[in-house]
Amino acid sequence: MILNVKSKNKTEMIDITSAVRDAVRSAGRESGVCMVYSPHTTAAVTINEAADPAVARDIMMALDQVVPWKADYRHAEGNSPAHVKSTLVGASELIAIEDGQLALGTWQGIFFCEFDGPRNRKVHVRFI
Amino acid sequence: MILNVKSKNKTEMIDITSAVRDAVRSAGRESGVCMVYSPHTTAAVTINEAADPAVARDIMMALDQVVPWKADYRHAEGNSPAHVKSTLVGASELIAIEDGQLALGTWQGIFFCEFDGPRNRKVHVRFI
Amino acid sequence: MILNVKSKNKTEMIDITSAVRDAVRSAGRESGVCMVYSPHTTAAVTINEAADPAVARDIMMALDQVVPWKADYRHAEGNSPAHVKSTLVGASELIAIEDGQLALGTWQGIFFCEFDGPRNRKVHVRFI
Numbered sequence: 001m002i003l004n005v006k007s008k009n010k011t012e013m014i015d016i017t018s019a020v021r022d023a024v025r026s027a028g029r030e031s032g033v034c035m036v037y038s039p040h041t042t043a044a045v046t047i048n049e050a051a052d053p054a055v056a057r058d059i060m061m062a063l064d065q066v067v068p069w070k071a072d073y074r075h076a077e078g079n080s081p082a083h084v085k086s087t088l089v090g091a092s093e094l095i096a097i098e099d100g101q102l103a104l105g106t107w108q109g110i111f112f113c114e115f116d117g118p119r120n121r122k123v124h125v126r127f128i
Numbered sequence: 129m130i131l132n133v134k135s136k137n138k139t140e141m142i143d144i145t146s147a148v149r150d151a152v153r154s155a156g157r158e159s160g161v162c163m164v165y166s167p168h169t170t171a172a173v174t175i176n177e178a179a180d181p182a183v184a185r186d187i188m189m190a191l192d193q194v195v196p197w198k199a200d201y202r203h204a205e206g207n208s209p210a211h212v213k214s215t216l217v218g219a220s221e222l223i224a225i226e227d228g229q230l231a232l233g234t235w236q237g238i239f240f241c242e243f244d245g246p247r248n249r250k251v252h253v254r255f256i
Numbered sequence: 257m258i259l260n261v262k263s264k265n266k267t268e269m270i271d272i273t274s275a276v277r278d279a280v281r282s283a284g285r286e287s288g289v290c291m292v293y294s295p296h297t298t299a300a301v302t303i304n305e306a307a308d309p310a311v312a313r314d315i316m317m318a319l320d321q322v323v324p325w326k327a328d329y330r331h332a333e334g335n336s337p338a339h340v341k342s343t344l345v346g347a348s349e350l351i352a353i354e355d356g357q358l359a360l361g362t363w364q365g366i367f368f369c370e371f372d373g374p375r376n377r378k379v380h381v382r383f384i
Contacts, residue, residue, distance in 0.1 A: 033163065046215045055203050
């Protein structure tokens with residue numbers, strides 16, 4: 001199943017939890033594991049707090065400090081920091097399914113991480 | 129299966145390899161893949177060297193330097209660095225099972241990473 | 257299935273996409289998920305751009321800046337930064353298989369990340 005995600009900013013965490021929930025429901029999955037995968041090399045998928053939007057904002061700010069936009073990069077497209085962040089955060093996350101529901105912790109949500117937006121992106125949701 | 133983990137420090141790597149081994153044994157799994165998952169947003173799971181405790185200590189020290197405790201964070205709870213580390217290290221790890229044993233490399237152990245302790249935590253162990 | 261990888265430098269990203277493709281083909285897998293796993297504690301597996309080699313070079317350079325070689329490390333072997341990078345990048349990646357092919361995004365390739373080479377390394381390829 002493919003989710004379409006539209007980022008609006010250069011860097012941005014987009015909460016896709018309810019879209020993944022819908023995918024689990026429409027697939028009729030009662031158990032197993034859900035794999036959420038980004039097919040992009042300047043984006044990622046992560047699980048973190050979905051309650052206070054300041055958390056996502058702080059994560060993106062911290063990543064900008066960890067991987068500065070200006071450094072001795074060689075890649076001509078100028079988006080090397082986005083590639084580095086993609087490798088640091090990772091292309092996929094796994095979430096168990098119990099009784100047809102995503103077995104997330106109380107504060108956990110699933111986020112698509114845009115590191116070189118704005119762009120139209122895709123997220124793959126698969127079941128194992 | 130749920131493991132209870134009790135952290136004693138603000139940041140700490142706790143070796144849970146033998147607890148995961150026990151879970152594999154008590155589930156009677158002979159093959160497949162074991163998923164070790166943290167349902168928390170200020171913690172993570174990683175695989176690294178379990179022989180010399182200085183390695184875990186160095187990892188936690190390095191993460192403190194990568195994500196400083198003081199910066200222009202907005203999240204009111206003051207634990208934003210713990211959330212950032214959770215995203216950098218990741219919520220889960222996968223380990224294959226062969227002949228009923230975890231197929232870890234010679235030096236590998238499985239660690240629960242506490243980034244905002246001390247707390248009582250849970251780790252989910254599932255089989256795929 | 258085990259791939260043998262020989263790194264030639266201290267730090268290096270080695271494109272193993274075609275070797276993983278061969279493993280999928282020789283296993284005769286038509287669908288499911290492929291798990292690519294590093295059994296080493298000073299190496300990792302990541303997915304990133306395989307078209308321009310400058311991207312891999314920039315990622316390794318950025319990681320050297322994120323985790324400096326000199327700091328107050330205690331681990332006597334002197335390779336603590338390699339252990340830290342291993343935890344940041346992660347021991348494994350998952351890639352879906354569709355119609356017998358790896359379902360990678362257009363620009364994605366699979367890389368073995370050497371952080372303490374040169375060495376003879378192994379990569380485990382398993383199917384879920």
